[in-house]
Amino acid sequence: MESEDEFLYTYFNHVSQLCYEKAKEHIEKEREPKVTTSPWSLFLNILQQLALAEKSYIEIGFLQNKHKSFLRKDNSLRSVYESMKNDLKKLEDNCKQTIADKRIQKGSKNIIEFMNARINLIDLYEKIHNISLNKQLICYNEIVHQVESVIEKNSGGFTDISMTPAKAVFSLECEILDQLFKALTELQRLQFLPSLALIHGAHTRLAAWENKIQSRETWKLGNMFKGNPLPALFQWLQQLKGAVLSKFSLYFYHTLAHQTTPNEMRNLCSKLHHDHFQKILAFQRRYDVSSVILLSDTQVSSDTTNNRFPVIVAFPSRNPPQLDTILKMISETNNELMNVEKIIYKFSSQEQFTYVLTTVEPNIYLVILFESKKSEKDTFISNFVVELCQNMRCTKIFSSLKSMTK
Structure with a gap:
């Protein structure tokens, strides 16, 4: 692995593990002394902004109210990603044909693809939120189609080895959403085994994602008095899985009750998100x-x-x-x-x-x-x-x- 690839791999590894301070320190170590306008320094500045954007994203900052008026520009997280994309494109265009600059161009291309994927997911979450505002019966299939569109659209993006940690977490997030909304679709059709398999699939992927947050023990200490230390988006996905499992338990209550004793069934249901x-x-x-x-x-x-x-x-x-x-x-x-x-x-x-x-x-x-x-x-x-x-x-x-x- 080239040194620039290794640098980016470590950076995205820190970000994917929610270690934003480590990512910041990692960037600072790479800064060239007294050089502030070189392509590499500008590239590092964008990476620093990206770490902050990712921290906001995982805390569901993308649904904050947009402060937009004729006096003040849109500072939503979506616009932050768009702005960083534009900066990377300018950096790409201004790079020369040196080996170092070509590596910056390659890194910029992959990160732009990653940001496009983030914007696609922001649009998806906004659509999911808007379902709660519509006073209409829900067809979960529409969300399934949009999730699958996001997966397909970004399957060939940011595939460089340096982006492996980011790609892995992005894939898990998409697969969890895909499994849960497919489970809701199967529940509408009252399909027992497909619903159960999809809920289990979402559960295993949530566990895999949590395991990727390897340093969670350190930031748990700092958040032990603030309730659940897991990031808001991860908590929300856990809650959605809990709600889907609770729904499954009611729709198939009689089927499940035949598999165990009344007391055990009562104990199992009491642990659900909704009993x-x-x-x-x-x-x-x-x-x-x-x-x-x-x-x-x-x-x-x-x-x-x-x-x-x-x-x-x-x-x-x-x-x-x-x-x-x-x-x-x-x-x-x-x-x-x-x-x-x-x-x-x-x-x-x-x-x-x-x-x-x-x-x-x-x-x-x-x-x-x-x-x-x-x-x-x-x-x-x-x-x-x-x-x-x-x-x-x-x-x-x-x-x-x-x-x-x-």
């Missing part, structure tokens, strides 16, 4: 609920009375006697249920039952039954429905991308 099962049970007991049911219009099951609307999970009974009535109501209110914020109350005077219906996902419905008349003004019911649906759709996690910004 949906216990929250539903608590809601039932406190509010005298007759039944809580999740149904799907996807043909995935043959053990129900109506194959078109299989019961995904129901508490307390898997096959409630009111199923035919529920299916009729869903069919009659289908247009209203397209509104993600709509909670429909239907009271049957003949049965003396109140049916509460809403859409969790494009093909999945939540139905709550009460053996008495309930009012739409009952905030306890509406708050429970809204919170459960938001957690199942993961919109709270998507929204938290901004609130986690430090």
